[in-house]
Amino acid sequence: MPRDSNQLIPLDASGQPSGCNEPIFGLDAAALTARMEALGEPAWRGKQIAEALYDQWVRDISGITTLPKSLRQRLASEGWQVARPVIANVFQSADGTERYLIEFPGLIGKGETAEAVWMPEGDDGEAGDGSAEEAKDWRRATVCVSSQLGCAVNCQFCLTAKLGLQRNLTAGEIAGQVIAVLERHAVRVGRDRVNLVFMGMGEPFLNYDNFMAAVRLLVNEVGLSPQRMTVSTSGVVPGIERFAQEPPGLRPKLAISLNSPNDAVRAEIMPINRKWPIASVIEAVRSVQLRPRERVTFEYVLLGGVTDLPEHARDVARLVRRSGLSAKVNLIAWNPGPGIEFSTPKPEAVERFRSELAGEGIPAYVRQPRGRDIFAACGQLKRTIEG
Numbered sequence: 001m002p003r004d005s006n007q008l009i010p011l012d013a014s015g016q017p018s019g020c021n022e023p024i025f026g027l028d029a030a031a032l033t034a035r036m037e038a039l040g041e042p043a044w045r046g047k048q049i050a051e052a053l054y055d056q057w058v059r060d061i062s063g064i065t066t067l068p069k070s071l072r073q074r075l076a077s078e079g080w081q082v083a084r085p086v087i088a089n090v091f092q093s094a095d096g097t098e099r100y101l102i103e104f105p106g107l108i109g110k111g112e113t114a115e116a117v118w119m120p121e122g123d124d125g126e127a128g129d130g131s132a133e134e135a136k137d138w139r140r141a142t143v144c145v146s147s148q149l150g151c152a153v154n155c156q157f158c159l160t161a162k163l164g165l166q167r168n169l170t171a172g173e174i175a176g177q178v179i180a181v182l183e184r185h186a187v188r189v190g191r192d193r194v195n196l197v198f199m200g201m202g203e204p205f206l207n208y209d210n211f212m213a214a215v216r217l218l219v220n221e222v223g224l225s226p227q228r229m230t231v232s233t234s235g236v237v238p239g240i241e242r243f244a245q246e247p248p249g250l251r252p253k254l255a256i257s258l259n260s261p262n263d264a265v266r267a268e269i270m271p272i273n274r275k276w277p278i279a280s281v282i283e284a285v286r287s288v289q290l291r292p293r294e295r296v297t298f299e300y301v302l303l304g305g306v307t308d309l310p311e312h313a314r315d316v317a318r319l320v321r322r323s324g325l326s327a328k329v330n331l332i333a334w335n336p337g338p339g340i341e342f343s344t345p346k347p348e349a350v351e352r353f354r355s356e357l358a359g360e361g362i363p364a365y366v367r368q369p370r371g372r373d374i375f376a377a378c379g380q381l382k383r384t385i386e387g
């Protein structure tokens with residue numbers, strides 16, 4: 001039975017657990033301000049705490065040095081804790097990718113871990129501005145984070161599905177994975193080119209409020225650009241419809257995990273298609289107002305002999321054309337996982353599929369698998385510790 005501890009722990013209006021032993025990491029400046037005022041402190045103390053949490057990335061109350069010592073002592077004695085998620089295990093791939101098990105020190109997350117992944121690109125040994133002392137071994141990178149522990153969607157090609165849904169992550173637990181990874185790699189927000197994808201464990205649109213609260217924290221408090229964020233959904237139509245109502249300046253880009261242009265085949269590999277068939281997903285996506293030059297991404301996992309044939313590519317092209325959407329297709333050769341009976345298509349089949357789409361006028365890109373050797377690649381996140 002899936003356990004959603006959000007139903008067990010009292011949550012406040014921002015989707016965070018309420019009570020004095022709660023993690024404060026995850027509360028935005030307004031919520032922190034309200035709490036300070038409730039303690040009889042000036043409102044601007046809330047802003048100071050927000051800056052310490054989201055700009056300086058402090059790990060505990062004693063590190064919030066803009067607060068008077070007496071206030072820090074009072075907060076600590078009343079049970080306030082930062083409780084930011086921390087990296088518990090690191091698995092390093094030969095290709096530079098790192099996979100993390102991230103622990104949640106707060107009350108509700110004790111002993112549980114979610115997965116996040118760091119994928120660096122460009123290895124020219126110097127920083128973007130050419131300065132030697134800030135040398136890095138990456139020029140840009142992508143961080144992938146989880147929105148739930150496990151997943152209920154049960155895509156047949158995905159290892160995470162084997163876990164089932166354990167619970168939703170809170171906004172602080174989602175945003176905290178990002179900070180943990182940025183901190184590990186000394187990322188300078190606003191200067192380094194880091195993309196963020198909500199494509200780890202879980203279906204973000206089945207944890208919509210916490211997912212969007214995390215996005216708002218990362219945009220408004222941490223300073224990351226929503227234009228460098230992408231959320232992928234398996235096609236949760238009510239979630240897409242809500243997403244369409246978000247202000248364009250405050251929402252990530254949208255990716256749809258398509259994987260087959262055919263409802264019967266898609267329902268076999270993604271049972272969610274029985275509830276929301278392809279046409280209903282496309283219809284919902286059409287209601288999202290795209291920013292200038294923004295494109296919707298269709299993610300397409302190629303399963304050998306099942307979804308990788310040229311006629312499938314032509315059907316995908318027809319589907320995308322008919323949708324009228326400004327769109328591109330990302331192709332991912334299926335990443336093998338224990339206990340899953342699909343086959344990985346040969347590179348020639350992947351290229352044939354891509355060129356078939358390109359020939360039909362659909363921009364298509366092959367996403368190289370990252371970190372397959374450490375179970376970090378798409379669909380492989382299952383808290384495997386053999387790494």
Ligand code: SF4
Pocket residue numbers: 151152153154155158159160161200201202203234379
């Ligand atoms: S592919 Fe995504 S939505 Fe599907 S089961 Fe895996 S984690 Fe869930």
